[in-house]
Amino acid sequence: MAKAHVKMTVNGKEVEGLVEPRTLLIHYLRETLSLTGAHIGCDTTHCGACTVDLDGKSVKSCTLFAVQADGASIATIEGMAGPDGSLHALQEGFRMMHGLQCGYCTPGMIMRAHRLLQENPSPTEDEIRFGIAGNLCRCTGYQNIVKAIQYAAAKLRGETFAEAAE
């Protein structure tokens, strides 16, 4: 199969290469670039485990071809921690509020929450729940994920989130 040339910025780094036109973005990220943080959970765009940030929007990378991301700027979970290894407020929030169990949905969930907080730095609980409705979690029942996002939102605003995980 004839291959297409793609060039994109992933976590601030330029990458380029040849891909089959049918290659899904998630497979390009995971198999070609070895960024295995984003996962595949459903194949039908429902679960959001493959969520990454593309040009300032949350996208489900299982439903985009790599060629559609040509020229785009992509952020994945691997780009969230600081250069010194310090956790991003969301990563810290998920740990402090027990917002994960098996960890499989977590990278997609954090990337979605990241975009949500860019769009709305002070979301209500309902806004958080609606904002992450495209991301499924089978382990936590979401209650502590909501708290994790509230924790991060507070921290990013320079405030402290007082509630404990439950």
Next chain:
Amino acid sequence: MSTAVLTREQREANLEGMGCRRKRVEDIRFTQGKGNYVDDLKLPGMLFGDFVRSQYAHARVRRIDKSKALKVPGVLAVLTAEELKGVNLAWMPTLAQDVQMVLADGKVLFQNQEVAFVVAEDRYAAADGVEAVEVEYEELPVVIDPFKALAPDAPVLREDLIGKTSGAHGPRRHHNHIFEWTVGDKAGTDAAFANAEVTIKELISYHRTHPSPLETCQCVASFDKIKGELTVYGTFQAPHVIRTVASLLSKIPEHKIHVISPDIGGGFGNKVGAYPGYICAIVASIVTGKPVKWVEDRIENLTTTSFARDYHMTTEIAATKEGRVTGLRVHVLADHGGFDACADPSKFPAGFFAIVTGSYDFPVAHATVDGVYTNKAPGGVAYRCSLRVTEAAYAIERGMDILAQKLGMDPAELRLKNFIRREQFPYQSALGWEYDSGDYHTAMNKALEAVGYRQLRAEQAAKREAFKRGETREIMGIGLCFFTEIVGAGPSKNCDILGLAMFDSCEIRLHPTGAATARMGSKSQGQGHETTYAQIIASEIGIPAADIMVEEGNTDTAPYGIGTFGSRSTPVAGAAIAMAARKIRNKAQMIAAYMLEVHESDLEWDIDGFRVKGLPERSKSMKEIVWAAYNSPPPGMEPGLEAVSYYDPPNMTYPFGAYICVMDIDVDTGVYKVRRFYALDDCGTRINPMIIEGQVHGGLTEAFAIAMGQEIRYDEIGNVVNGSFMDFFIPTAVETPQWETDHTVTPSPHHPIGAKGVGESPNVGGVPAFSNAVNDAFSFLGTRHIPMPHDHWRNWMVANSLGLHG
């Protein structure tokens, strides 16, 4: 090192031992996308396998033509049953001692059954190859309704069993019959019913559903021809069992098989069994000499690798007019699909269904389970529950509500009247279990108090009157559930799987600087074992949890164990941890005595070391003792400090809980709103309350899904009509209710640390609470039993059938 400067509280806090809301160590990697799941693995030269599957539920396979597929670029091989017969692997044994086709051998028995396995250079080429395989089928009549499976003229499903009048679990009385399992006192139960003042009888069905962890089942098999060694990485909840089964099937010696379960993205029972994908990947690796990866997609997962429930329970309760239960009789029709692949201990083809007497003091009971074959997927796994326990809890908890309705009694009062009393423990149930401990009245009363039960009933009564007057179109339901689980399989005297006794294990090795590595026979799929197991060790031997690394899932390094399912990790592996730790502490005490120049009996344990009785300033910390154990042990004592424990539990554990759901339903739309859900759990000693509460949230969310809409549904010709996340109900954050958690603590008397296990309780107890809430809401309009699942549409249908829509 001196600990004198620290207070006792600081020393305790440093350990982060049992009872601490310790943050999870797993999260450091998971939050950074650095988990290591099976599909993340990339081995040099790795190939990819994918299945050709049957679109028919029952058909003869007339011809498989793989010639076109073999010409597809990148395709290297296509395996069919013919090839597998060459290595005697066209069929494989199931966990239930039946056999299952690995690849279709002459016919298919359920939709999406595995027919051929295409091996290619990458997953895209494999998918191309699958498209190019041509299969000719001849359709056969199907059996989808289990109630028609035993009709005299029902189609013969399992032609391989023709003429076999008995199976692994006794006589078969029909060609689609698998087993009849019976327990209890039939004559005594019949007598109780003959003399009963009040009886109820209801067919209570628990529909077919699926555990659907977010990560599907997958593996990478790699056979090294030079060394004759096989390595299999996979999503295995029970890696050692997989190794033993792989050895028995392949004849590769067990020490030359390395099974590795890396991080697992949820299991919920789905990843206990052995599936055709594993066998095919192994065979393909042996054939090609290269590593072969197999990864299910979601449709394959929902429609082939296991299902859960599909239990149809005719439940009868006998009682006095005053509401004392006098007898329980249950007959179950169990739909096992095309092959019996239930993950039950060998002697329990219906799992631990005998827990069906629940939390109540039934003087006599009798239960019978008939397993039947149908043209559905095999499985019958315990979806976040101990084996068939959630089915049993649903039958008894619905049954008690139906009885309360018939008696005109409050369902809480009926339960309180019939609970096993605290002083009756250890309690011998009518169906043969010895309940270890419980305090049901305290738990129930605490729950009723917490939700303001009386006020809720008063509000409900007022709303019903308002509804009758036409002032509201909303009805209110209060769903109660008081469940008793039976978990921690189990004692080897009665629990084995394929002959493997169901103990579990722990090895703890202390290193000279006072750090430790613990290796386990269990395997976390998200439960947080790396965090909680270290807490048990920290409390037992006084080493900070932060200095203890817990490893699981590598059969080369871990002691043999049966794995993680049926809430057995804490009851069995958790006990092994405590026992291994105590061996270490005993040796440490001898070393400390030598160091302090006193007799061992002069020492007492003190948080993180030993001190001389009456002279607390003379002490040795564990850190000092461990260094000495390696570098200056007492004369005659061998150096080192490590221990292994294989723990064979003396009994199961019996967690319990009281759950209350308050729900409002709009009769014109069928839309329900969960106003409140309160869950009180008693899992004995609590190791990490944060993790317990997280487990309860997750289990309740699964229970909510199952009760309110999640099912695997077949049409009349055996098509799965909801086999993807498009229409298989997985609640999002929007639908999922808020959960309130609470607890009482009744330690298990036979468990070394008194823990009972909790991960599955919310699924077991949650489903009846939701279903009882819906049933309670409608009951004043004349309904007796509304079957699950209770989605908005079905609620609307109930309202419609009651004539509420004019």
